[in-house]
Amino acid sequence: MTRIELSQYLADLLQISMYKDYAPNGLQVEGCAEISTIVTGVTACQALIEQAVVLNADAILVHHGFFWKGEPDVITGMKQKRIKSLLNNDINLFGYHLPLDAHPILGNNAQLAGKLGIKDAKALKGVAQGLIWQGRLDHPMSANDFSTKLNQVLERAPLHIGKDNDEIQTLAWCTGGAQDYIDIAADLDVDAFISGEVSERTYHSAVELGIHYFAAGHHATERYGIQALGAHLANEFNLVHHFVDIHNPV
The missing domain is CATH 3.40.1390.30 (NIF3 (NGG1p interacting factor 3)-like)
Structure with missing residues (x-):
C-alpha cells in the first residue's frame, strides 16, 4: 500500500x-x-x-x-x-x-485487559478522553497474588502500594504515565488502580484514598x-x- x-x-x-x-x-x-x-x-x-x-x-x-x-x-x-x-x-x-x-479493541488499555483476563472491561465515557478503563477479575484474589500475576504476564515486577493480604476484584487502569488519575479511580470505588509509572506523591494518595496501586511499568503496560x-x-x-x-x- x-x-x-x-x-x-x-x-x-x-x-x-x-x-x-x-x-x-x-x-x-x-x-x-x-x-x-x-x-x-x-x-x-x-x-x-x-x-x-x-x-x-x-x-x-x-x-x-x-x-x-x-x-x-x-x-x-x-x-x-x-x-x-x-x-x-x-x-x-x-x-x-x-x-x-484509547482504541476499544487495538488500544493499550483494551489489550492490557485481555492479557490480564479482566472481565467487563470498558472505558469511562466523558472522562480523561476515554483513557481510564474499569473492569473486574473473575474471582477475588489477594493483592500479593495479583502482583505475581502482573509479574508473570508483563515480565516485570510491579510496585504495589497497599496491604498484600487484602482481597481485590474490581479494577481501574490506564497504561503508561497515568498515576495522577488515581483520584478518579478512587471515586469509582474500585479495589485497585493499575498504571505504568509512580510518583512520590502517589504513595500518599493511595494510602489516604484507601485504594491499592500497582505501578506495572510504562513500557511493560x-x-x-x-x-x-x-x-x-x-x-x-x-x-x-x-x-x-x-x-x-x-
Whole structure:
C-alpha cells in the first residue's frame, strides 16, 4: 500500500482528530512512497530504528514518536541522529499516542485487559478522553497474588502500594504515565488502580484514598497496543510485520 493510503487508514481507524495530544499523531517523518514491510515498537529510539534498517522496513509505527510539546524545536544531537537514520534509509515514521491508548479493541488499555483476563472491561465515557478503563477479575484474589500475576504476564515486577493480604476484584487502569488519575479511580470505588509509572506523591494518595496501586511499568503496560495494530495491518493489507521489543525497565 502507499504511504498516503496507510496514513489515511490509520487516521480513520484510530480517530486521531478526536484527541488533544502532546505530540502529532500520524506521519511524523516521511520516507518511501510504497510500504510493504512495517516494524512496530513502543518508542522510536535509535535501537528500534537500527533494527528496522536491518529488517528492510519501509515504515516504523510507534506509540511514542517525536516532536513532543515542550521539547526543543531544533534538530540536533540525539534527535538529529534518529531523524538522519530514518531519512538516509527512506523509512517512514508514524506515531500514535493517546489514540492508541484509547482504541476499544487495538488500544493499550483494551489489550492490557485481555492479557490480564479482566472481565467487563470498558472505558469511562466523558472522562480523561476515554483513557481510564474499569473492569473486574473473575474471582477475588489477594493483592500479593495479583502482583505475581502482573509479574508473570508483563515480565516485570510491579510496585504495589497497599496491604498484600487484602482481597481485590474490581479494577481501574490506564497504561503508561497515568498515576495522577488515581483520584478518579478512587471515586469509582474500585479495589485497585493499575498504571505504568509512580510518583512520590502517589504513595500518599493511595494510602489516604484507601485504594491499592500497582505501578506495572510504562513500557511493560504499553507493549501490546502497537503489536495489535501491526498485526491488524499485516492481516488487512498483506504487509510483512515485525514487532521489535527494545528492553526498557521503566
